[in-house]
Amino acid sequence: MNDLSLPAQPVPPAPLAPSQEAIRVHRASVVYPGADAPVHALQTVDLSIRQGEFVSLIGPSGCGKTTLLRVIADLEPLTSGELRVNGMSAHEARLARAYGYVFQAPALFPWRTVLANVMLPLQIQGRLPGQCEAIAREQLARVGLAGFEKKYPWQLSGGMQQRVSIARALGFEPRLLMMDEPFGALDDLNQQLQDLWRREGRTVVFVTHSIAEAVYLSTRIVVMSPRPGRIVKVIDSPLPAERTLAMRDTPAFMALAHEVREALAEGHHG
Numbered sequence: 339m340n341d342l343s344l345p346a347q348p349v350p351p352a353p354l355a356p357s358q359e360a361i362r363v364h365r366a367s368v369v370y371p372g373a374d375a376p377v378h379a380l381q382t383v384d385l386s387i388r389q390g391e392f393v394s395l396i397g398p399s400g401c402g403k404t405t406l407l408r409v410i411a412d413l414e415p416l417t418s419g420e421l422r423v424n425g426m427s428a429h430e431a432r433l434a435r436a437y438g439y440v441f442q443a444p445a446l447f448p449w450r451t452v453l454a455n456v457m458l459p460l461q462i463q464g465r466l467p468g469q470c471e472a473i474a475r476e477q478l479a480r481v482g483l484a485g486f487e488k489k490y491p492w493q494l495s496g497g498m499q500q501r502v503s504i505a506r507a508l509g510f511e512p513r514l515l516m517m518d519e520p521f522g523a524l525d526d527l528n529q530q531l532q533d534l535w536r537r538e539g540r541t542v543v544f545v546t547h548s549i550a551e552a553v554y555l556s557t558r559i560v561v562m563s564p565r566p567g568r569i570v571k572v573i574d575s576p577l578p579a580e581r582t583l584a585m586r587d588t589p590a591f592m593a594l595a596h597e598v599r600e601a602l603a604e605g606h607h608g
């Protein structure tokens with residue numbers, strides 16, 4: 339009998355080198371003052387996200403998805419717990435412009451043209467003017483807005499404005515991208531985001547209400563539940579990295595969607 343026929347020894351998972359970890363959330367709680375009683379938006383949440391992962395946060399309205407994204411982005415303080423972003427505190431990561439953030443509603447400057455909105459973070463980065471414009475034009479073309487550069491945000495539909503804010507967040511090439519329900523009805527952008535993630539290996543934290551969107555895009559799905567906001571299940575996707583729309587009819591895709599649906603129901607009743 340040779341060694342290969344011996345039962346495999348269980349191999350403990352390799353410890354995660356700090357450089358591989360994009361985000362670590364440790365026993366994080368956020369309590370908002372409420373009119374009647376304090377709101378426990380997040381209660382002792384633990385989550386570690388490695389670089390290059392695409393992680394979706396899914397759960398019913400009010401379960402703390404946006405709050406979790408906002409504390410990671412240093413837009414909201416933690417009431418207790420700890421947080422590291424690319425090895426830094428959330429505040430240091432914000433100052434270092436370590437991430438891009440796409441808000442639930444597009445936050446564009448109305449007095450700047452579409453092109454000037456997308457150029458802004460590049461200008462703040464100190465890039466040469468010609469470079470800023472070339473990158474901004476390229477990003478706008480990627481989200482299907484070539485030809486709209488000179489328009490103002492108010493001349494575009496809500497969906498088109500959202501595309502501008504996605505182009506703006508992608509333009510300065512952050513290693514970490516946080517997106518709070520960026521698509522709405524724009525599910526044709528799913529494919530583009532998937533391609534981009536595969537090509538460039540960025541870390542994405544993505545908030546969604548849609549099971550199909552989460553299953554289609556993610557390497558891991560974090561299912562959350564409200565009152566208090568907490569993580570009820572973290573599901574690793576068994577799907578291959580390359581996703582195609584045809585995959586949505588496969589047994590593996592449907593089984594994963596079912597698992598997410600069950601976890602949401604458990605969180606609802608639990």
Ligand SMILES: Nc1ncnc2c1ncn2[C@@H]1O[C@H](COP(=O)(O)OP(=O)(O)OP(=O)(O)O)[C@@H](O)[C@H]1O
Nearest residue numbers: 370371377379398399400401402403404405406567
């Ligand atoms: N600034 C605030 N002050 C008080 N309560 C807040 C504040 N922001 C959020 N909350 C409350 O905290 C809880 C979590 O809200 P959060 O927006 O994080 O949930 P969500 O899962 O993103 O919801 P949705 O899917 O509707 O966007 C909710 O009960 C919400 O009402």
